[in-house]
Amino acid sequence: GENVEQHPSTLSVQEGDSAVIKCTYSDSASNYFPWYKQELGKRPQLIIDIRSNVGEKKDQRIAVTLNKTAKHFSLHITETQPEDSAVYFCAAIPNDYKLSFGAGTTVTVRA
């Protein structure tokens, strides 16, 4: 099955700086890569996703890049704000339904 690895496990940044989270996946059949944000005690919420026919996607301060050859994808958050503090999960879908999640990155934005 699909194996998704995520780094780093924790990330502390100064407010206004950028945050980068990197993920690798194992199954070359994976073709959809969503990123979820989960605040403490809350449900995971989709913040951005990318399909395999696209190399980069941006939505305001958030961007995701995908390198299918290397089987890795990254989340970039620019101009971080305190409300960006949360756990972020990358995921991949090797078929059309089963999300395989990374272990998560706890992001702390210092004021």
Place this chain on the structure above:
Amino acid sequence: GAGVSQSPRYKVAKRGQDVALRCDPISGHVSLFWYQQALGQGPEFLTYFQNEAQLDKSGLPSDRFFAERPEGSVSTLKIQRTQQEDSAVYLCASRGLAVYNEQFFGPGTRLTVL
């Protein structure tokens, strides 16, 4: 509109008890998923329904776990003879018909087995 809802939000069970966790998906969503999230980990896939058909149950940890969705809407995850290792947050998600549609998650049920 209403999102995915789950009940109960918290459940404490004594080891050996049976529990039933309920999921109400977004109206009209044909796909429904159950995930298990251990503390400090990402969600792990348990099972997948399309309408009332359970198409994949490969993630269920043991035969003590059983899920159903008899009318293609509400789903129940049942755990028999609970063990301490079953303690986790159980998340339900639903999705519209298209493959690349977002999976919308419920708030989860936090199960603690004593």
